[in-house]
Amino acid sequence: MNTVLASLHRMTNPINKAGDELLPLLARLVFAGVLVHYFWKSGVTKLGDGIFGIFNPSLGAYAQIWPKAMEAVGFDVSQLSFFHWAVVFGGTVAEFVLPLLIIIGLFTRLAAVGMIGFIVVQSLTDLYGHNGFANGVLGAWFDRFPDGVILDQRAFWVLCLLILVFKGAGALSVDRFLFKSAP
Template sequence: MVNSPLEPVTAPLNRVGDEVLPLLARLVFAGVLLMYFWNSGLTKVGDGIFGIFTPGSGAYVQIFPKAMEAVGYDISQLNFFHWAVVVSGTIAEFVLPFFIIVGLLTRLAALGMIGFIVVQSLTDLYGHGGIAHEGTLGAWFDGPSDALIMDQRALWMLCLLILVFKGAGALSLDRAIFRQG
């Protein structure tokens, strides 16, 4: 392996980057997406202390728009599968962001959020007809950077991929609990 003449400069940058990038990714996630997902989760929770297990009709409309339309927006006509997906999705909207913020099981939580965003995007495009709405899908390399799906969610995924590949970084519960060395 050939060492670069710049290695005395790049090696410390690499070490600092391994600590700082994940911390910054978690900070950006907290600043940009935490309240987005928590507020979205709150729209799905039913009444009472166990409301997370009795989601309202809005939860089903958000997650299963075509199924709800097919049953005339009557939740009682949906089955256990629908309930389980809505409840687990709602729990994920609270738990996964929390785990990312505190840096607990960060790689797994970031992978879960990536899966969540993929399902969310597909639901937006196909379930809610996002493809039909001009500008929702967007396109890369087109100039504007404000499309909800291709542009914004690609940046969300990049932030989460940093956590998948680098872990939680400094100042995390992962570091405190699973300290190596």
């Protein structure tokens, strides 16, 4: 029996090694093909007017990120604090920078952790800030409906990013070029 298991291990070992290189590359490709436009388009909606619009976020940016706070101040951004602006600014920058870092494979693990945090905050904002519980976007696992926006779809997003956290950027990445010893 040990001989059979050892033979099986020897036969599958090349697959394991190829997976260590290919799986992160495919995770980055899937992220680029499926999610990058989603995040970048969302980031664009948060930009204010002009060349320095990132420093003066749009009214919609505040309404997306702070819906209840905006409603409480009658959608008058001037009544919000510096903290509100900093969160909107940071979120907007993150929507552009973190996906770019993942695509090119630079500081990939850190960028993937940042994106996971972003998705968690985004999901909580959708549920609590935009009344997602009442609107039924939470979804449920282990049901026969795979289209719940939060639990179903974003679980796959996070799984794709977790591959990058644990495996690194893989082949064809800036990380691999800069840090020759990086996995």
